[in-house]
Amino acid sequence: MRIILFTGKGGVGKTTVAAATAIRAARNGIKTLIISTDPAHSLSDALGTNLSPEPTEVQNMLFAQELDVYYSMQKYWQNIRQLMLTVFRWHGVERVLAEEMSALPGMEEASAFLWIEKYYSEQLFDLIVIDSAPTGETLTLLTLPQVTKWWVTKALPLQRFAIKNIGKVARITMGIPIDKGYEELEHIFDKLESIQKIFADHKICSIRLVTNPEKMVINESKRAYTYLNLYGYNVDAVIINRIIEEDDSSTLFARYIKSQLNYIKDIEESFSGLPIFKVKHQGEEIFGQEKLMDFANDLYKNTKPELVLHHETSYKLEEITDGFLLKIKLPFLQNKQYTINKYGDEIVLQIANRRKNIFLPRFINFYNLTSHDYNTPWLEVTLTK
Numbered sequence: 441m442r443i444i445l446f447t448g449k450g451g452v453g454k455t456t457v458a459a460a461t462a463i464r465a466a467r468n469g470i471k472t473l474i475i476s477t478d479p480a481h482s483l484s485d486a487l488g489t490n491l492s493p494e495p496t497e498v499q500n501m502l503f504a505q506e507l508d509v510y511y512s513m514q515k516y517w518q519n520i521r522q523l524m525l526t527v528f529r530w531h532g533v534e535r536v537l538a539e540e541m542s543a544l545p546g547m548e549e550a551s552a553f554l555w556i557e558k559y560y561s562e563q564l565f566d567l568i569v570i571d572s573a574p575t576g577e578t579l580t581l582l583t584l585p586q587v588t589k590w591w592v593t594k595a596l597p598l599q600r601f602a603i604k605n606i607g608k609v610a611r612i613t614m615g616i617p618i619d620k621g622y623e624e625l626e627h628i629f630d631k632l633e634s635i636q637k638i639f640a641d642h643k644i645c646s647i648r649l650v651t652n653p654e655k656m657v658i659n660e661s662k663r664a665y666t667y668l669n670l671y672g673y674n675v676d677a678v679i680i681n682r683i684i685e686e687d688d689s690s691t692l693f694a695r696y697i698k699s700q701l702n703y704i705k706d707i708e709e710s711f712s713g714l715p716i717f718k719v720k721h722q723g724e725e726i727f728g729q730e731k732l733m734d735f736a737n738d739l740y741k742n743t744k745p746e747l748v749l750h751h752e753t754s755y756k757l758e759e760i761t762d763g764f765l766l767k768i769k770l771p772f773l774q775n776k777q778y779t780i781n782k783y784g785d786e787i788v789l790q791i792a793n794r795r796k797n798i799f800l801p802r803f804i805n806f807y808n809l810t811s812h813d814y815n816t817p818w819l820e821v822t823l824t825k
Contacts, residue, residue: 441560441644442567442746448650449660450574453681454478456726457650458571459486460736463729465567465746466502473503473565477552478573481506488728499729503565505555512551550632557635567746575664582639582671642674642751649678649711653703662710663799669755670801676750678711679739680704682721709794715749755798756818763807763824768798771817780821782809787821 446458455476462474473495476483483506484491487498493511495503552570559565572578639645647668651661661678668675683704684697708716719739726735736745743749756767766787778791785805787798807823814820 443645445570445572445647447572447575447578449657452650452652454650455482455486455571458569460732461745462569463732464736470566470746471501472567474569476506476571507551509551553632553635557631575660640672646676646748647673652682653700666755666799670757677715680718684721766821768819769817770819780812
C-alpha cells in the first residue's frame, strides 16, 4: 500500500490537487481511497458528490471519505467518551457542552491515524491519498502519538495498576468505565505508534507540499519542509499551484506576474533536488471529476503520481550534550564560500549569490549558533545555550 499526504498553507489548493491525484490513480487501475482530515471539508464539493464518515464509492476504483471526529469517537473510543462525559457532568457541565468537551486534544487527528491503520492492516486499498488540514495541523497529526501520550500522562498521572484496579471498582459500583477507558487508551496508543512508523517509512508514505508563488505561502512551505525532514518524513515533491502565465498579463496583473516569476525562482532554489511540478491557474474553480482529471493531466503530464517521486533526507537535528547539532545536506558546497547566521528560529545560509532560509522548531530560538563545519555532504551547525 502507498500513502500520499498533501499539505500546505490554507487556501493553496490542497483539496483540488489531492482529489486530482486520486482520480488519475484510480483511472490508472489503482484501487484508491482519498480521505479528508480537514475539519472544513470541501472534498465532497470538489468531487461533486455527497460523502460520509465511511468510504463512499465515487467511481470505479475510487473511494472517498470525510472524517468526522464524533462518528470516530463512537466507533473507536466509546469508553473514553463515556468517561470524559461523566467527569464533565460531575462538574456541572451541561450535556451539550460536555459532548463538545469530551473530545480529547488531538482526537480529530488521531481518528485519521486510526482509520488509516485499519486500512493498512486490512490492505483494503492500493493507495490512500490524504487531503490534510493546513500545515500546522498536519504537523500535529504527524507528532500526535508523543503529544497525546504526554497529555494523558498529565491528565491521568496514576500508575497503570492503580487505574485498572480503582477503575474496575468504579465501573462496578458507579458505572464509570475508568479501567475500560484506560485500556482503550493503551490500545489506541499502540495503533498510533504503529501507524506513525508506517508514515515514517519512505517506501510507503510520501508527503507533497502544495504552495503558491506568494511570499507568505512560500515561507510556510519552507518551514514545513524543514520540520518534516527533521521528523524523518519523506517529502517527495513540491507543487506550485495557480501560476498566472505571462500570456495572461494585463495592466492589472503585470506586476503580480513579475513578482510570481521571482517567487517561482525562489521555490526552485529553495527546494532544489526535489521534483517541482507547476500548474497554471485554471481561470475557474475546479469542481467535478472530469475537470479534476484534466487538472491532473496538466499537473503530472507523463509522471505516475502514485510512485515515490524522491527519496532523500535534507536535514537532521540531533541532540548533543549541551544543545543540538543541525546537519544540512549540501553536496556541492565543497570549496565554496558561505556565510551562516541565526535569527531567532531561522538559519540564513548565504552561498555566493544564493540564500537559503531554514526555519527550525521554535524552541531553537533560545539556542545560539556557536560553530559550524563542513564534512561532505553535510554542513554541521552546533547550537548551544
